[in-house]
Amino acid sequence: MEYIIITIGFALTIFGLYGILSQKNMIKIIIGFSLFTTGINIVMVAIGFIRGGTAPILDEAGKEIGKYVDPLPQALVLTSIVIGLGVTALMLAYVMKLYQDKKSLNINDYKDLKW
Amino acid sequence: MLIVLASVLGIASMVGAYFAIHSKSLTVAIIATGVVSLISSILFLLLAAPDVAMTEASIGSALTSAIFFLTLNKIRQTNG
Amino acid sequence: MGKKTMIALITLALAFVIYPLYQSYNGSETLKDVGQYYIDNGVEETGAQNLVTSVVVTYRGLDTLGEVTILFLAASVISFFLSFSKNDRIKSRSIRSVTEILTTSTQVLVPMIFMFGVYIFVNGHLTPGGGFQGGAVIASGIILMFLSNPRFKLSHKVIQFVESTSGIVFVLIGAAGALMMDGDFLSNKIPGFGFGEVGSIISAGAIPVIYTFLGLKVGAELSNVLGVFVESQSEK
Numbered sequence: 196m197e198y199i200i201i202t203i204g205f206a207l208t209i210f211g212l213y214g215i216l217s218q219k220n221m222i223k224i225i226i227g228f229s230l231f232t233t234g235i236n237i238v239m240v241a242i243g244f245i246r247g248g249t250a251p252i253l254d255e256a257g258k259e260i261g262k263y264v265d266p267l268p269q270a271l272v273l274t275s276i277v278i279g280l281g282v283t284a285l286m287l288a289y290v291m292k293l294y295q296d297k298k299s300l301n302i303n304d305y306k307d308l309k310w
Numbered sequence: 311m312l313i314v315l316a317s318v319l320g321i322a323s324m325v326g327a328y329f330a331i332h333s334k335s336l337t338v339a340i341i342a343t344g345v346v347s348l349i350s351s352i353l354f355l356l357l358a359a360p361d362v363a364m365t366e367a368s369i370g371s372a373l374t375s376a377i378f379f380l381t382l383n384k385i386r387q388t389n390g
Numbered sequence: 391m392g393k394k395t396m397i398a399l400i401t402l403a404l405a406f407v408i409y410p411l412y413q414s415y416n417g418s419e420t421l422k423d424v425g426q427y428y429i430d431n432g433v434e435e436t437g438a439q440n441l442v443t444s445v446v447v448t449y450r451g452l453d454t455l456g457e458v459t460i461l462f463l464a465a466s467v468i469s470f471f472l473s474f475s476k477n478d479r480i481k482s483r484s485i486r487s488v489t490e491i492l493t494t495s496t497q498v499l500v501p502m503i504f505m506f507g508v509y510i511f512v513n514g515h516l517t518p519g520g521g522f523q524g525g526a527v528i529a530s531g532i533i534l535m536f537l538s539n540p541r542f543k544l545s546h547k548v549i550q551f552v553e554s555t556s557g558i559v560f561v562l563i564g565a566a567g568a569l570m571m572d573g574d575f576l577s578n579k580i581p582g583f584g585f586g587e588v589g590s591i592i593s594a595g596a597i598p599v600i601y602t603f604l605g606l607k608v609g610a611e612l613s614n615v616l617g618v619f620v621e622s623q624s625e626k
Contacts, residue, residue, distance in 0.1 A: 196312045196313050196316050196356065197357070198415075199313065199316040199317055199320055200316055200320075200353050200356065200357060201412065201415055202320070202412075203316075203319075203320040203323055203324075203353065205408055205412055206320075206324060206327075207323065207327055207346070207350075208404070208408070209401060209404060209405055209408075210324075210327045210328075210331065211327075212400070212401055212404050213331070213397065213401050214330070214331040216396075216397045216400060216401070217331075217397050218331065220336070222336055222339075222340075222378070222381070222382070223331065223336075223339060225378075226330050226331070226339055226340070226343050226378075227331065229343055229347075229374065230327055230330060230331075230343065230346060233346060233347060233350050233366075233370065236350070236362070236366070237350055237353055237354070240354055240357050240359050240362055241357055241415075242415070243425070244357050244358065244418075245418060245419065245420070245421060246418070246419055247419075248358055249358055250358045250359065250360050250361075250518065251358075251428075251429065251440070251441040251442060252360075252439055252440045252441065252442075252517070252518065253429075253432075253433050253439050253441065254439050254516075263421075263429050263441070264357070264358045264359070265421055265422065265424075265425035266425065266428050266429075266432075266441040266442045266444075266445050267424055267425055267428065267445060269359045269361055269362050269442050269445075270442050270445040270446045270450060272359075272362050273361060273362055273365055273442070273446060273522060274446075274453060274454070274457045276362070276365045276366055276369055276370055276522075277365070277369060277457060277461060277522050277608070278457060278460055278461065279369075279370070279374075280369050280370070280373055280374055280377075280612070281460060281461050281464035281465070281615075282464065283374055283377065283378075284377050284464065284468055284615050284619070285464050285467060285468055287377055287378065287381040287619075288467075288468045288471045288472055288619075289471070290381060290385075291381055291384055291385065291472065291622065292471055292472075294385050294388060295388060298388070298389070300385070360518035361440070361442045361443075361518045361519065361520065361523070363518075364510075364518060364519055364523045365522055365523050365526070368523055368526035368527055368530060369522070369526045369612075372526075372530050372533075373526060373529060373530065373533075373612060373616070376533050376616065377615070377616070377619055380616075380619040380620060380623065381619070383623060384619075384622060384623055387623065
């Protein structure tokens, strides 16, 4: 099972990069970033998985199984998801301001740093 | 059993990712992103990570989609 | 040509980079050293049943402080970007009428959603969940309030008060761990916060207190981001 899930994670990562590179619409590019983050998060949690392990909560039900997955990647991914929301919101705020300026979502219309 | 479930979810998330990137309509793309996020939260649950699954379902799926839609609404308003 | 070939090349390059990672992955049967240490000693050292919580709040507490700072920075930059002067405001924002069902169900649901959020972060050391999840649940209650009442406005004073107070308390508890005991910053061994009986709600030292304030802070920050986005809709 964990092989299938890590494959999904890598596939989403590659799909996200492809979306970032191939799309012209800025909102689509941000969607690509979002897919990329999701894929990386899945891969990170899958690396900490132990076959037959249960969630790292040491209560009665957990002690019966006695085998736990690694809590460290889970804590890392928890952080990563919350920061991902902040970064996405920041990018969308930029897009809103850029659109007010030039009335276009096409990334090729923004050539202010090109000469 | 879990392998079948994981495969089905994997195919669904690939279809969702395809629509998120290649759909002509931005609304469809945003909803597809939310669906991929929701499926990934089920995958986290399969990987025995309930904390991460809760975070992904509430933040990655709900709040991110809400912010995307607010931006889209603002852009359409500005347009006319 | 050019562009499409480049895209294919870069995507293939990423695939090439991650292929060894994929190939060397074999679902392991045993834990690595650090994970094994947390499993063996986590409950004794922190008193929390949920090990993810003890990693987030105690072992990697400084990372969490940094994360909350990043979230705060992102929220402030967003507010700065989307703020607008009073003159730009269009008073007559077209407001769609809201159905009776949505208004009534919001009045019933929002207190329950808030209570659920508080439940999640108060029980963070026992069950899955914690400050981030509880804060996000509270923010989703705020979305419902925005949807049901278009004239609803977040009080910036309340948000500011909640956020700054909980941030200060978080840092003060961390400093208390460093000063009063020979412990480290954000250590869990503070006099006055006993470990109690593992598995009961009042246990695990300072973890429930820290996580409660963390939940309030994250909830206030996420609500603030949402509020700024909603407010910017009425801008010209």
